[in-house]
Structure formats: C-alpha cells, structure tokens
Amino acid sequence: MIDLRRLRDEPEYRKAIERKRVVSGLIDELLSADDERRGLEAQVEQLRARQNAASKEIGRVPKEERPAKIAAASELKDELTALTPDLERLESTVRALALQVPNPADPTVPDGGEDDGEVLRVVGETPQAPPHDHAEYGERMGWIDTARGAEASGSRFAYLAREAVMLELGLVQWVMSKLVADGFVPVVPPVLVRERTMEEAGFFPTDRNQVYSLPEDELFLVGTSEVPLSALHRGEILPAADLPARYAGFSTCFRREAGTYGKDTRGIFRVHQFDKVEMFAFVPPEDSDDEHLRILAMEESILTALGLPYRVVNIAAGDLGNAAAAKFDLEVWLPSEGRYRELTSASNYRDYSARRLGTRVRTDHGTELVHTLNGTACAVGRTLVFLFEHGQQPDGTFVVPEVLRAFVGFAEVPPR
C-alpha cells in the first residue's frame, strides 16, 4: 500500500509512482475519493463524539431524568446510522483504488520498460553451447520427463528423476546451510494462504491471475515463500533489537504462468511448480538500501560458487513489479540460447508491504513501519537448467559443481 498522505502532499512521490505503468486516471480518482472520504469521516466523527458524550451523560444523571436524555441520544444515533453506509462505501472505494497503486520507484531505478534495465556488471566467462540444451540432455539422462508430466498434469509440468533429484536436494541443503551460517533463520512455511495474506504481501489484486486458487477452501497456492514469510510478523511491533530479522524460506512454488503461452516451452525453464529457497528480511527503514546490497551479494556468491557466469541488471521502473521500489535481476548465461536469462532477483519493497501487514519497529521516537526485502537464494528447478548446460562435458558426462558434491554424494554422472 502506498502512503496516501505523501501521495497527497508530495508531488515527487506521485511522480515516482508514475514512472511505473499506472492505469491512467487511477491516481486522480483515488485522490478525489480520498478527499471525499476524509470530509465525510470528519462529519461522522463529530456526530459520534456528540453521541458518545450524550450516552455518557445518561449514566451520570438521576434515573428520572434519563428517558428524555435517551430520546435525545436516539436521534443522534439515527443521524449517525444514516451517514455510515456512505462512509463505508467511500472507504472501500479508497481502499480498492489504493491497492492498485504501485510502490514508487527509487531514484536509482532507470526509466523505461523491459529492455531498459541497466547492466551493472558482467561476471564470468561465457562458454560455447554444449551438445544438448538442458531439455534434451535432461530427457537423455533420464532426469526430466515432460511428456509424462503432461500426461499427469498438463503442459509445464515435469517429473524430475534419478541424479537430478539428488542435485535438487543437494542444492537446497547447500544453499540453506550457507544462509543459516550467515544468520538467516530457516523456515518451511505454509504454501496455502488466505486471500488477505496474498494481498498484504503485495500480490493481490494486481497479480491475481498468476495465482492458483482453491475456491472451496478460500485458499491460494503461493508463487513464492515470500508470501507466507512476509506474514510472519503481521500486525507486530518489533523491538529494535530484533532487527534485522532474516529468514530463509524453503517451499514449493506454484505459478499459473498466464500470458506466457508459447514462451520457454522446452524442458523445465518455465513450469507451474518448482522448489525455491527464498531470503526475506525485515529491517529498520534506514537500513534497507544496505540490506538490498547484502542480499544481492549473497546471490552473487551463490552463482559464483556454482561456477555460473552472470550479469547484474538494475530493472527499469516500468518493468518493476507492483511492490518493488527497486529490483536487481541476476541473469545467468544460458549457453544453448546464447544469452543471459533471469535466474534470481533481489527486491526492496521499502514500507509498501509493511504498511499492509502492519509490521512496525519500536524506536526511541515512537514506532515506524519496517522495510521488507526479498531475494531468491536458489530457484532450484531453473538452477538445474543452467547446471545441466554448464556442467555438461563434450562427451556427455555431467560434472557436479565442487560445492555441491558433499551434498549430492557424487562428483560426476557418466553419459547415457
């Protein structure tokens, strides 16, 4: 949720929002509805104050004087009940509109859309394409079965098998232990959440069509453990000493991938279900820039340890999600395609999600909203895609990255 007061008072704030793609007229509509709301709210509160005072008086006054007073108070009540529906309607209008307004982009974020991200640095050598792309290699090695996945569940589902499973679990173990060593609290969160949780995490209403729902139970499958992790301190006022609070969530993630028909259809690059280790941090507002860089550094160290060449992109305003004020994408070289493809990202939500969640920190000068940040530690399935290509030798042997060997139990896999 954006800060309505700042939207009203600070032209700069509004401009930073408009650097993103915003439905035209939305902000003006919101501002005028909010204006109307505050006017009516003042009126209603004044009336309620009078009614409260009248009611209190009844209790203090001798019994015989009560009936007349009660009658007077009744009239005030009637006036009040006449006005409240209007106020309620306005409030929900304001809320519905405000939920659609994205978090303003940081000044450091470049203008433009998808193609306007700023490449901050390029790390590592980009190799030639291997004999087989990940999909072909995966099928050949008996690691990926998309055909049977489709039988069971439809397109964009796959079975993962044999050594690939050990690689998957090894990746999770390795990344998790690395994060725990860095002070992250490991968490396996619920993957089914309430609508409210989706909304407060910043995903609803804007990304609703990307989310699987279970209408029967009014629950939704999370697309990332970021969602339940953000809810971890819902409605809490945290002592300053508890911050930063860093969590490493492991969960399966579910995405409808609506609007991606025909894109990335080979193998398991883009699927409806995958496992992921996610970093999530709650920090004091003044620390969120540092934390953002810290998360980015962790992601880079993971890619480096896996031997994957990558580049860091500062995502442009129009390409930022609804909730992010700034986002770095780490794009890894995909040899078969001869280009960098997104593997992980790190986002700073500032107080956008915290405002919806009501997560605050107690400071010397009162309470303030925390900032929340998240970043991918390891999107397991997609990481395998890159490993299958980068670890594939000319003769078809697969070489396991050094750091994973202790976790997967083997150093290489002979060709099949």
Next chain:
RNA sequence: GGAGGGCUGACCGAGUGGCCGAAGGUGCUCGCCUGCUAAGCGAGUAGGGGGUUAUUAGCCUCCUCGAGGGUUCAAAUCCCUCGCCCUCCGCCA
C-alpha cells in the same frame, strides 16, 4: 467425534451493561532517597486513523479488550458466526 474452560496493554492479571482505553502487579523510563547485597519513595509508560496547529512538541476527535457481525442511548461485559489455545472422554497411530 463428544463435553467443558479460555483468548484483556511489553508481560502477568482484575473486570458480567454507564463513573473502563481498562484496577493491581511485573518490566521499562525519569526523578528522589539510601554507603551494601535482583532495597525504598514518587511520577510516567498502548497502537492506529482523521482534523488542527504547524512540525521533530501540543491540542481536538474517532477506532481498537482474539476476528467479524448483532442488540442497546450506552458493550471488555449480553447474543450470533468464525479462528486459535487448554482440559477431560472417545477414536486412530
């Protein structure tokens, strides 16, 4: 599955229709006192929204006693729905 009890401020805990945003205690903050040991005395100590003044303060006001709804001039207190916790019985492992 059956029966019962509970959910109050940072924490413990009182409170069954008005004088309760809420006794008392603990903790914390400030001041005083005391040559000693987890001592004594006093004061203060929720969050959020709106307005106003105009700003690192104050003032007015509304909302919040698990959540949501209802009854009433008036609800922590009565009624309904939901969530969570606990105890006992049963059942399954």
